[in-house]
Amino acid sequence: MTRDLPTSLLMFIASRAASERIFRAVQEAGFTDLTLAQGRLMMGMEPDGSRLSTLADRGQIAKQTATALVDKLERAGYVERVPDPSDGRARLVRFTSRALAVLPIARAEEARIEAEWRAHLGAERMDQLRDALTALREVTDPHRPPHQA
């Protein structure tokens, strides 16, 4: 009876469920001022700080959007902007200690989800799933990872 859903929709369902769970975990840990979009941006940051354009590019959002998100994150004390020593125009967005307290929570929930999925599917199917999804990046990810020969 369950009609055949498009593959992309199946992905959407699962990935949204994961997002929601991580978001909830963070909320329940007391970080109630973080939004989903802000969290997503933070997950794309490098440990030593990232440029705004890099974040925008990586998240496939406009620079203005990234600016707005970083503004709010900064006001809430999760990130700070420091000058980029290698380029006077640029600034690096860096985690504050507050952010460093959130990240493990998000990562832990992420790991829990991954484990549950693996338990539900079995190791083999989970590996196949990851394999297929990874291969699909070659045709779906604008930040195509370097073709590993």
Next chain:
Amino acid sequence: MTRDLPTSLLMFIASRAASERIFRAVQEAGFTDLTLAQGRLMMGMEPDGSRLSTLADRGQIAKQTATALVDKLERAGYVERVPDPSDGRARLVRFTSRALAVLPIARAEEARIEAEWRAHLGAERMDQLRDALTALREVTDPHRPPHQA
């Protein structure tokens, strides 16, 4: 070198790419007033019309959100609200002929994507992918499809 991304993020990447493509195809066919959220709502409609609450529930959005989306779709001439004969409180949201012109375009692009992915992965891996994703619905989809014995 490509660090190991969470499975849910891999799904997000691919599903967003698909959304974008379908959205663009619809835009390029001249339907420039449709937004992504509106399109998603339409894709969740039944051919004979759906109740607003059903759409909200299915799309995991609040009733108010669904109302707002339907308002815009109605103003743009894609759907109409008709009384639900079986319940005086309810109304059915139904496609207009304008919507019936868009749907095939979206579905065609969807099919094209599906075909490309299958070509890229090979039939076997694509089947495994769909199999795993479908199984995951049991733990990620609030509208859990009936467990088929």
Next chain:
DNA sequence: CAATCTAGTTCGATCATAGAACTACCGCAA
């Protein structure tokens, strides 16, 4: 040094989203 490009910001507009409170209607139960 001048022309040009790039990083980031600001302004302004639109869309998506949901909490709260409301109206109209349904269904059931005394």
Next chain:
DNA sequence: TTGCGGTAGTTCTATGATCGAACTAGATTG
């Protein structure tokens, strides 16, 4: 049949995300 609790949908209002356009400051190149 009357009345009360629940449901469908809407309106009001507020917030967040998003981006086009236009701008500033610093970098780059010929």
